[in-house]
Amino acid sequence: MSVEVSVGELEAPKPRRGIPGVALIKSSAGLQKWTIIIGLLLVAAFVIAAVFAPLIAPFDFAQTSSGGVDFARQAAPSADHIFGTSVRGEDVFSRVVYGARTALLVIVTSLVLSIAIGVPLGLASGYIGRWLDRVLVLFMDAMYAFPSLLLAVVVSIVVAGGQSSSFGGILSAAIAITAVFVPQYFRVVRNATVSVKTEPYVDAARVTGAGTVRILFRHILANVTQTLPVIITLNGAEAILTLAGLGFLGFGIEPTAASEWGYDLNKALPDISNGIWWTSIFPGLGIVLVVLGMTMVGESISETLNPVLRTRRKFTVKK
Template identity: 80%
Template structure:
C-alpha cells in the first residue's frame, strides 16, 4: 500500500491510542512476527546503512563528489572498477563510489527537508479544514484535489522550475528540489489529517473541551492532533521512498540539483546513458542499485509499520 493509497482511505475513526512501555524500537520488534519481523529488520538495516553513509560521507568517501584528480594527477576517464577506484570512474573522471556516497547525503537532506515542510504545511491545514469546515474546508479541499490531480513528477517539475526561476542552481538546488517534492506530499498529509479530524471532532472529549471554554487552537492541537496522527509514521516512511524516486526523476530529466553543488543519483544515471552502448556499465549500475536499495528499505519498513499500526491488518494476522 502506497502513501497515496492511504490518503484515499475513507473517513474511519482512528484506532485508540496505545501506550507502549519500554524502548520503542524493542516494543515495535516484539509486535511483529515471522516474515514481517524479518522484512522490518532488513528494511531497518538498509535505512541505517543509508543514513550512516549520508552522515559520514566526508569520512567514508575516498574522494570529493566532484574530485577528478589527486596529488596533481588526473583520474583516468571511464576507468573500470579497480583497487584504486572500487566503482570505477565516470566520463568526467570522477570517482563513482564517492559520488554514490555523497549522493546519499544529498538524498537524505532533500528527504528531511521535504518531509518536515510537508508536515508543517499539510497537518495544520488538515486540522483547520476538518475542524472548522464551512467555506474554508471547501476551498482547501478544492485546492488540494487540484494539486492531487497532477501526476506527481509533473507537479514536482513545474514547482521546481517556478522556485528555481528556471535555474536549478538557485538556493543551492537542494532547497528548490525539496520544495518541489513538498508540493507533491502536502495534499496527502492534508487529506489524511482532515478525514481523521472530521471523524473525531464530535467525540465526547472534544465536546468537553468546548464546554470548558478551550480555544479552537487549543482544541485542534492539544485534543485532536494526537488522535489523528496514528497513520502518519507509515505515510512518512513510504513518502521517503517516493521522495527518493521523485528526486532521481528530477535529476534524470535535468530539473534537479546542479552537479557542481552536490552529487545526485538521478543526474549520474542520465550521464551514464551514453556509456551503456559502449559497454561501460559501472557508471549507471551503482547509482541505480543505491536508489533501489534505499527505496526497498523504506518500503519494507513502511509496509511493516502499516501492519503493526493498522488494527484491521493486525486482527487478520491474529486470526490466520
C-alpha cells in the same frame, strides 16, 4: 445526581512509547519480522552513509584529480576506484556515497515542510469547515490530480531561480517534492479530523472554554496522526524516486552543487551501449536499495498498526 468528568478523563488513552525499531520488531512475527529487519538495516545503512559521507568517501563528489594527477575517465573498478570512474573522471563510489547525503537532506526537508503545512491545514479545514474547508479541499484536490512528477518539475522550474549553491539546489528540490506531499497529509488529517471532532472529549474541551487552537493541537492532533508514520516512511521512498526523476530529466540539483543519483544515471546512458556498466549500476542500485528498505519498513508499520491484520497474525501463530 450529577457526575463531574474532567476533560483529561475523556481523552483517548495515549499509546505506550518505546524504541520504534525494537518495538516494531517485537510486535512482528514470521516473514514480516524478517521484512522489517531487512528494511531497517537498509535504511540504517543509507542514513550512516549520508551522515558520515566525508569519512566514508575517499574523494569529494566532484573531485577529478589527486596529487596533481587527473583520474582516468571511465576507468573500470580497481583498487584505486572500487566503483570505477565516470565520464568526467569522478570517483563513482564517492558520488554514490555523497548522493545518499543529498537524498537524505531532500527527504528530511521535504517531509518536514509537508507535515508543517499539510497537517495544520488539514486540522483547520476539518474542524472549522464552512467556506475554508471548501476552498482548501478544492485547491488540494486540484494539486492531487496532477501527476506527481509533472507537478514537481513545474514547481522546481518556478522555485529554482538559477540557484547553483548546494543548499539552494537542495532546498528548491525539497520544495518541489513538498508540493507533491502536502495534499496527501492534508487529505488524511482533514478526513480524520472530521470523524473525531464530534467525540465527547472534543465537546468537553469546547464546553470548558478551550480555544480553537488548543482544541486542534491539544485534543485532536494526537488522535488523528496514528497513520502518519506509515505515510512518512512511504513518502520517503517516493521522495527518492521523485528526486531521481527530476535529476534524470535535468530539473534537479546542479552536478557541481551536490551529487545526485538521478543525474548520474542520465549521464551514464551513453556508457551502457559501450559496455561501461559501472557508471549506471551503482547509482541505480543505491536508488533501488533505499526505496526497497523504506517501502519494507512502511509496509511493516502499516501491518503492525492495522488491528485486523495484527489479530489475524496472532491467531495464525497460536494455531
